[in-house]
Structures are given as C-alpha cells and as structure tokens.
Amino acid sequence: MAAAIRLAAATARLVGRLAEGVAALAFAAMVLLFAAAIASRHGLAAPIRWSDEVVTLTFIWIVFGAAAFAIPYREHIAVGLLYDRLSPGRRRWMEAGGTLAAGLVLAATLPATIDYTAFLWRERTPALMWPLDRAYAVFAVFQGMMALRLLVRAGAAVLGRPLPA
Amino acid sequence: MSLAFLALLAVLLGLAVARVPIPFAMLSAGFVYLAVSGQDLGLVTDQVMNSLFNNYVLLAIPMFVLAANVMNAGTISERLWRAADTLVGRARGGLGHVAILVSMVFSSMSGSAVADAAGPGLVSIRMMQEVGGYRGGLAVAITAAAAVIAPIIPPSIPMVLYALNSGASVGALFLGGVVPGLFIGVSLMATLALVARRAGLPAGSRRSAAETRAALGGALVPLSLPAILLGGIWSGIFTPTEAAAVAALWAFFLAIVVYRALTPLGVWRVLRDSMTSSVVVMLLIAGAFLINYAVTAERLDRGLADLVTGADLSAWQFLAIVNVLFLLLGCIIDTGTLLLVLVPLLMPTVHALGIDPVHFGVVITVNIMIGLVTPPFGLLLFVLGRLTHVGVGAVVRDLWPFVLTLIGCLVVLTYVPAMVLALPRAFGFD
Amino acid sequence: EAETIRFSTAGPAPDFLAKSLESFATKVADADVGVEVEVYPGSSLFRQGTEVPAIQRGNLEMSTMTTFEIAAQLPEWGFLNRAYLFRDYDHMMSVMEGPVGDALKEAVADGMGIEILAVAYLGTREVNLREARDVSGPADLDGVKMRMPASPEWLLLGDTLGVEPTPMAMPEVYVALQTGAIDGQENPLTITNAAKFWEVTQQIVLTDHLVQPVFYAIGKDFWDGLSDEQKQAVATAAVAAADENNKGRRGDEMTVAATMKDKGLRVDEIDLTPFRDNADAIYADAPLAEPWNKEMMAEAMK
Numbered sequence: 063m064a065a066a067i068r069l070a071a072a073t074a075r076l077v078g079r080l081a082e083g084v085a086a087l088a089f090a091a092m093v094l095l096f097a098a099a100i101a102s103r104h105g106l107a108a109p110i111r112w113s114d115e116v117v118t119l120t121f122i123w124i125v126f127g128a129a130a131f132a133i134p135y136r137e138h139i140a141v142g143l144l145y146d147r148l149s150p151g152r153r154r155w156m157e158a159g160g161t162l163a164a165g166l167v168l169a170a171t172l173p174a175t176i177d178y179t180a181f182l183w184r185e186r187t188p189a190l191m192w193p194l195d196r197a198y199a200v201f202a203v204f205q206g207m208m209a210l211r212l213l214v215r216a217g218a219a220v221l222g223r224p225l226p227a
Numbered sequence: 228m229s230l231a232f233l234a235l236l237a238v239l240l241g242l243a244v245a246r247v248p249i250p251f252a253m254l255s256a257g258f259v260y261l262a263v264s265g266q267d268l269g270l271v272t273d274q275v276m277n278s279l280f281n282n283y284v285l286l287a288i289p290m291f292v293l294a295a296n297v298m299n300a301g302t303i304s305e306r307l308w309r310a311a312d313t314l315v316g317r318a319r320g321g322l323g324h325v326a327i328l329v330s331m332v333f334s335s336m337s338g339s340a341v342a343d344a345a346g347p348g349l350v351s352i353r354m355m356q357e358v359g360g361y362r363g364g365l366a367v368a369i370t371a372a373a374a375v376i377a378p379i380i381p382p383s384i385p386m387v388l389y390a391l392n393s394g395a396s397v398g399a400l401f402l403g404g405v406v407p408g409l410f411i412g413v414s415l416m417a418t419l420a421l422v423a424r425r426a427g428l429p430a431g432s433r434r435s436a437a438e439t440r441a442a443l444g445g446a447l448v449p450l451s452l453p454a455i456l457l458g459g460i461w462s463g464i465f466t467p468t469e470a471a472a473v474a475a476l477w478a479f480f481l482a483i484v485v486y487r488a489l490t491p492l493g494v495w496r497v498l499r500d501s502m503t504s505s506v507v508v509m510l511l512i513a514g515a516f517l518i519n520y521a522v523t524a525e526r527l528d529r530g531l532a533d534l535v536t537g538a539d540l541s542a543w544q545f546l547a548i549v550n551v552l553f554l555l556l557g558c559i560i561d562t563g564t565l566l567l568v569l570v571p572l573l574m575p576t577v578h579a580l581g582i583d584p585v586h587f588g589v590v591i592t593v594n595i596m597i598g599l600v601t602p603p604f605g606l607l608l609f610v611l612g613r614l615t616h617v618g619v620g621a622v623v624r625d626l627w628p629f630v631l632t633l634i635g636c637l638v639v640l641t642y643v644p645a646m647v648l649a650l651p652r653a654f655g656f657d
Numbered sequence: 658e659a660e661t662i663r664f665s666t667a668g669p670a671p672d673f674l675a676k677s678l679e680s681f682a683t684k685v686a687d688a689d690v691g692v693e694v695e696v697y698p699g700s701s702l703f704r705q706g707t708e709v710p711a712i713q714r715g716n717l718e719m720s721t722m723t724t725f726e727i728a729a730q731l732p733e734w735g736f737l738n739r740a741y742l743f744r745d746y747d748h749m750m751s752v753m754e755g756p757v758g759d760a761l762k763e764a765v766a767d768g769m770g771i772e773i774l775a776v777a778y779l780g781t782r783e784v785n786l787r788e789a790r791d792v793s794g795p796a797d798l799d800g801v802k803m804r805m806p807a808s809p810e811w812l813l814l815g816d817t818l819g820v821e822p823t824p825m826a827m828p829e830v831y832v833a834l835q836t837g838a839i840d841g842q843e844n845p846l847t848i849t850n851a852a853k854f855w856e857v858t859q860q861i862v863l864t865d866h867l868v869q870p871v872f873y874a875i876g877k878d879f880w881d882g883l884s885d886e887q888k889q890a891v892a893t894a895a896v897a898a899a900d901e902n903n904k905g906r907r908g909d910e911m912t913v914a915a916t917m918k919d920k921g922l923r924v925d926e927i928d929l930t931p932f933r934d935n936a937d938a939i940y941a942d943a944p945l946a947e948p949w950n951k952e953m954m955a956e957a958m959k
C-alpha cells in the first residue's frame with residue numbers, strides 16, 4: 063500500500079515536470095507566433111490570417127493543460143482569511159470538506175462535460191476549420207484531472223497524510 | 228432571486244471559505260446552479276471555452292506578465308527604478324509616487340486595467356519592495372489603485388464598448404477620460420503623501436552627484452521600452468494587445484543581448500513562472516464567466532435597471548443610485564456585460580434627465596474600474612495578490628485610504644461634469 | 658405554465674435588430690397565448706457565433722441566425738456568403754420570399770433542426786477607408802489592410818474586393834483606424850455609424866459587396882412543442898417585428914450616407930461592374946465554392 067502510494071506520487075511528480083516543460087515551451091511558441099504575425103503584417107504587408115486563432119487556442123490549451131497536470135494546487139488563487147486563523151486540526155477538516163465537495167461536483171458532472179464536448183463535432187473554428195469538439199477537449203481533461211486531484215487531496219486530509227502538491 | 232442562484236452563492240462562499248481555490252469554487256458553483264435550475268450541465272463548457280476563445284484582447288495579460296517577469300529578471304526594472312529613486316527617493320513614499328506615474332504612462336498604451344496591473348504594475352510592486360523596502364501589502368495596494376486609471380486615459384476597451392451601446396462618440400469619450408485619469412492619478416499621489424508617515428514608508432538618503440548621474444545614465448536604454456510601445460501603438464505599427472508581445476520580446480532582447488543578465492536557465496525560469504502566473508489568472512477569469520452567465524440568465528441586471536429607470540428620480544439622485552448599483556454589480560458581473568446590457572437599458576433615462584452621455588460614460592467606466600479593487604471580490608486584488616504572493620488580507624489593510632480616494636474622485640467626477648466635458652468640448656465635440 | 662423563449666442576438670441593444678426583438682417580445686406578450694420572450698442583446702448570454710449549437714442543444718430557443726452560421730453546417734448553401742449575390746434589399750427579399758427562400762427554410766429545418774420564422778435585413782456592407790483614395794475597381798484597393806473576420810469565406814470576400822484582409826477583434830478596430838494599424842473596415846453603414854468609425858476615417862466607398870439577410874430562427878423541437886395558437890401568434894409577431902427592423906434600417910441607410918457627407922466624409926458611389934466581374938472570376942475558381950449548389954445560386958442571382 064505505502065509502496066503503491068509512493069509510486070503514484072513519483073509518477074505524478076514526473077508527469078508534472080514534463081507537463082510544465084511542454085507548457086512553458088508552448089508559451090514561448092505562442093509569444094513568437096504573436097510577434098511573427100505583427101512582423102508579417104508590416105514587413106511583408108501580408109497578415110498571417112490564422113495566427114490569432116492559433117495563438118488563442120494554444121493559450122487555452124496551455125491554461126487547462128497546465129492547470130490539470132503541472133500547476134501545484136497551492137499556486138491557485140484562494141482566500142485564506144478565515145482558514146489561516148484556524149488550528150492545524152480544524153484546517154485539515156476544512157480542507158477535507160472543501161476539496162471533497164468540489165471534487166465530487168467536478169467528478170459527477172464530468173460525463174455532462176464530455177457529452178457536451180462531443181456534441182460540438184458539428185462546429186468548427188472560423189479560420190482553420192478545426193472541429194470544435196477536439197479544440198475544446200482539453201476542458202474535459204482538465205475537469206477530470208482536477209476532480210481526481212481534489213479527491214486525492216480530500217483523502218489525504220481525512221487520513222492525516224501529507225497533502226499532495 | 229431563484230433557489231438555483233442562492234445555491235450558487237452558497238456553494239461559492241462555502242468553498243471559498245474552506246480555502247478551495249476560487250476558480251474551482253466558481254466551477255462547482257456554476258455546475259450546482261445549472262443542476263438546481265434544471266439547465267444543461269454542458270453550459271459550463273460552453274460559457275468557459277467560448278468566452279475564452281472569443282476574447283482575443285485577453286491575450287494581453289500573458290504577454291504583459293511575461294514582459295514584467297523578463298524586466299525583473301533581466302535587471303531592466305532595477306535600472307529604471309534606481310534612476311527614479313535617485314530623483315524622488317529622498318521624499319517619504321517617493322517610489323510609490325513613481326509607481327502611480329508609471330501606471331499613468333502605461334495607461335496611454337493599454338486599454339485594460341488587468342493588463343496594466345499584470346505588466347508595469349508587477350514591475351512597480353517588485354521594485355517598491357526591493358528598492359524601496361515597502362511592505363508587500365502596501366506596494367500592491369498602491370499599484371492596484373493606480374491600475375484603475377488604465378482604461379480611463381485612452382485607449383480604452385470599456386469606452387469603445389460603451390460608445391457602441393450608448394450612441395456617444397468614442398473620440399469624445401477618449402478625450403473625456405484624460406482629465407479624470409490625471410485627476411485620479413494626482414489624487415492617489417496626494418493620498419499617498421498623506422498616509423506616507425502613518426504607513427511607515429521609508430525615506431531615502433541623499434545621493435552624490437556621481438551616483439545620480441550613473442543611475443540616470445543606466446536608465447537611458449531601458450527607457451527605450453516605453454518609447455517603443457508608445458510610438459508603436461500611436462503610429463499604427465501594432466495594436467495595444469500586440470504591444471504587450473512586443474514589450475516582452477524587446478525586454479528579452481535587452482536582458483539577453485544588451486545586459487547579458489539572463490542565462491538560458493534564467494530564460495527558462497522566466498518562461499515557466501510567466502506560464503504559471505498566466506494560467507492561474509486566466510482560470511480565475513474563466514470561472515468569472517460562469518457567474519456572469521448565471522447573473523445574466525437570472526436577469527438580475529434587468530431587474531435592477533427596471534427599478535432605477537422606473538423610479539421618478541432627479542438627475543443627481545439617478546447618478547447617485549446608478550453609481551452605488553454599478554459599484555455593487557461590478558463585484559460579480561463582468562465589465563462587458565455591464566456595458567452591453569445595463570447601459571442600453573439606462574440610456575433612455577440618461578437622455579431624459581439631460582445627462583450628457585459622454586459624462587455618463589466616463590463616470591460609469593471609472594465606477595466599474597473601482598469595482599475591480601474593492602473587497603470582497605476584486606479581480607485586480609486577486610490577480611496582483613497572486614502574482615506577488617502577497618495575501619489579499621494584507622493588501623486590504625493598506626488599501627482602504629486609496630479606495631476611499633477613488634470613490635471620492637468618482638463623486639467629484641459625477642457632480643462636476645465639466646471635469647469630463649471641458650476637453651472634448653474644446654476639441655469641438657458638442 | 659407559460660413557455661419562455663430566450664432570444665439571443667449579437668446586435669447591440671440600440672441597433673434596429675435588437676429593438677425589433679424587443680418589439681417581438683411585446684407583440685408576443687400582447688397576443689396572450691402563454692408565451693413569454695426574454696431578449697438578450699449584444700451576445701450577453703451566448704457569445705456571437707455560438708447561438709446555433711446552443712439552440713440545437715436546447716439551451717436557447719431563438720437567435721438571429723446569419724447565412725454564415727447556416728453555411729457552416731450546410732456547405733451547399735455557402736453561396737449565400739459570396740460577394741455580389743444580391744443586388745440590393747428588394748432583390749434579397751424577393752429571393753428570400755421565393756422558391757430559393759422556401760428551399761432554404763426546408764433545408765435548415767431538416768438539416769439543422771431550426772425553423773426560420775422571418776427574414777430580417779442586416780444591411781448592405783460598404784467599404785470605409787481611413788485615407789481617401791480614388792476607387793473604381795479592385796485594383797485600386799490593392800494592399801489596403803481591411804479588417805475582416807479570419808474565416809475562409811471572409812478571406813475570399815476580401816480577395817474579390819482586392820484588399821488585404823486583416824483579422825482584428827472588434828473592440829480594437831476604432832483605435833486601429835485612428836492609428837493606422839489598419840487602413841479600413843467594411844460594415845453596413847448603420848454599424849459604421851453606430852461604432853463611430855466615421856470619426857477616424859475619411860471615405861465611404863459604396864461597394865454594396867454583401868447584402869445580408871439575417872433570420873429569426875427558432876429551435877424545431879421547441880417549435881413543435883407549441884400549440885397551433887401559440888405558433889400562429891409567434892410567427893405573426895416575428896414577421897411584423899422583422900418588418901419593423903427592415904423599414905428602420907432601410908430608412909437609416911437612405912439617410913446615413915448624407916449624414917456622413919455632412920460630417921466631412923467623402924462618399925463615392927461608383928460603377929460596380931469591375932467588382933462584380935472580379936467576384937465572378939474568383940468564385941469560379943475557388944475550392945471553397947465547390948460544394949455550393951450552383952443551380953440555386955444562379956436562380957438567386959437572376
């Protein structure tokens with residue numbers, strides 16, 4: 063049991079580092095494409111017509127992909143005005159309750175998200191005509207991973223184990 | 228207010244208090260709202276993804292975050308701020324004044340308060356902390372209040388939206404924002420001067436002539452950054468959104484080629500940190516789109532507008548109530564929706580009461596921007612708190628004099644229309 | 658229990674289209690048949706371009722559907738988006754009220770699950786330039802950076818005008834025209850007027866390149882669930898309200914060119930033959946035009 067948890071944690075760390083690397087590189091590519099589009103509009107008087115769309119989609123994939131796999135939980139914007147004043151024991155219970163509730167909501171509604179995303183096959187992005195179900199699929203991935211991470215966190219809080227990153 | 232919307236509020240508050248990150252609390256609240264009201268749960272994906280995908284101007288945020296991080300890591304910010312420090316650092320709170328000035332200069336390049344805060348604002352905060360020794364909460368408070376000016380001095384995205392929905396002239400609105408923008412900036416500086424001692428702001432020491440010359444000389448090259456942005460935007464080479472990307476690349480050029488202050492590892496760190504910050508901020512904005520959907524679908528905005536337009540009010544009563552209403556709604560509704568839905572509903576009353584639409588537009592813009600920095604829910608507070616790792620509680624403690632000043636400015640602008648209208652009239656707008 | 662129609666439009670609230678929706682809501686309420694209409698202007702509930710899937714999913718009852726949204730799902734109707742299909746408003750309305758219009762309504766009902774209740778007039782698109790120049794054909798607009806959406810249909814439309822299509826978000830267009838980041842934009846005159854683009858441009862060229870219909874569209878499933886009395890009341894109200902939009906916008910277009918002249922803009926009314934010929938040549942060769950129903954297009958252009 064303990065070995066399995068250690069293995070899972072190590073795998074999560076590895077996936078996290080990899081995802082972080084991919085997201086940071088994609089971020090750099092996004093900036094360069096943005097700049098190339100400006101240069102091409104002026105230098106070559108030939109605007110790159112698909113650049114806005116690719117930049118926007120890349121950014122959306124970075125946002126939800128990185129949030130799902132790479133960003134540590136504690137990095138997210140949260141308000142600790144009350145939480146921070148509680149004793150460690152109470153915090154743990156609050157943490158368990160909050161993450162369990164949010165995790166359950168996100169997990170229970172995941173099938174609806176997948177169903178809706180699949181429904182979008184009939185729509186395409188305006189410039190490159192990519193099917194919207196694929197373009198938006200990253201949101202379902204994000205929701206599923208966040209549900210999992212929230213529930214694991216809730217479990218760790220209940221069991222009194224160290225909270226995962 | 229329906230049962231579903233009450234459920235939304237309960238889930239949102241409950242989870243936020245339990246320190247669940249706000250974006251996940253918003254997502255959960257959105258799902259619960261849809262479930263209780265019997266709507267399609269797929270609407271979460273619809274609203275989040277379509278809103279992000281169709282909001283090109285949001286891209287300025289990651290670009291400005293990157294530019295700010297490059298400037299901080301590549302010694303560019305430091306060079307600029309050392310120069311500023313030698314000029315004004317001897318006065319108590321001198322660097323805070325510089326931060327407000329910087330914000331005003333960048334206002335003429337950016338049309339969005341969040342972009343202004345995430346870029347130049349982030350630089351200002353680091354420098355107030357590192358060069359000036361300011362405590363984090365105060366540095367963030369000064370910067371958040373000053374970022375409000377960004378869409379008031381032209382260019383301005385909210386004013387363009389207002390024009391389309393009110394019939395007012397964009398040119399007149401832009402000119403109408405200049406004096407109020409300067410007025411707010413000067414008022415914030417006056418407030419800073421008043422609170423400087425109480426807030427424990429450090430005063431600098433006297434510098435030798437040689438030190439001063441060296442510091443000023445060191446700032447010459449970094450000053451090319453605002454020069455390029457200002458020149459590029461107003462000569463039509465790039466749009467304000469694109470300018471953010473140009474700023475990031477020029478900062479990279481200065482840091483890597485000119486100053487050799489960034490190693491490959493440094494570049495990697497900057498990219499990774501900028502990516503992380505942008506993701507975290509965008510998730511918050513994505514979650515806010517959901518709350519916005521619920522408010523719109525509940526027609527809460529319409530109901531409030533009907534209350535105001537149905538009552539028999541005088542012009543000054545109308546302006547007072549509208550101001551309070553927008554300050555409250557600005558907490559939960561997105562700027563775009565306020566301007567697209569609420570403003571057109573109010574316009575007939577504005578005309579009937581003889582209120583100038585340009586005056587009204589500038590007042591509304593100032594008002595909505597103040598909503599971004601007022602607790603408990605202020606987008607700018609969350610964004611800056613996160614980007615600088617300063618707790619929102621610490622910011623709020625130092626923020627209140629500045630928020631009171633902003634509200635005071637709003638009152639003055641509301642009841643002295645000439646402050647808004649003199650400049651457009653001088654330029655021939657009637 | 659009353660049926661609620663949520664009606665979404667991209668049109669800004671002060672525009673004729675959104676106003677006609679409010680009038681539609683009043684008319685339906687006055688009919689007192691147990692149907693209530695809620696209007697959402699300015700894409701405030703669903704983003705522009707996402708209303709059709711929202712209707713198909715049952716999340717929305719009505720929208721003002723464009724020909725671009727139809728062609729996205731029924732490519733054979735893509736010719737509705739070509740430049741110089743309709744000569745003017747009367748031509749457009751007569752086609753839409755004739756056999757082509759009937760075929761379109763049937764195809765949209767069968768292929769998209771959407772009923773078209775009324776045809777409204779979105780306007781005739783004209784070129785608006787930052788700096789005045791003499792224009793007698795597409796060659797005179799060579800290299801002009803013209804703000805247009807980034808989709809293939811729009812890019813092809815840009816080619817027929819001879820311009821360099823430049824995608825740009827609408828909130829940035831005013832400043833871009835002011836600074837020269839773009840050289841022009843094209844829109845119906847009502848929109849050019851409402852967005853105050855005349856403050857930062859010098860010339861209107863009456864290119865008439867796109868005479869646009871827009872449809873009062875309702876989800877078929879929802880429609881089929883209404884009683885005959887309700888259907889009758891809603892359909893009658895839709896036609897009457899669309900007619901108000903059409904009269905209002907037509908009247909505005911008649912006067913707005915003169916208004917622009919008063920504001921100091923140069924307004925060029927020109928012979929459009931070179932533009933029409935260029936459009937015919939470009940669409941004849943375009944791969945995008947392959948799935949188009951050419952007989953229907955010929956019928957419409959008669």
Ligand code: NA
Binds near residue numbers: 335376
């Ligand atoms: Na500005």
Ligand code: NA
Binds near residue numbers: 598604
């Ligand atoms: Na607020």
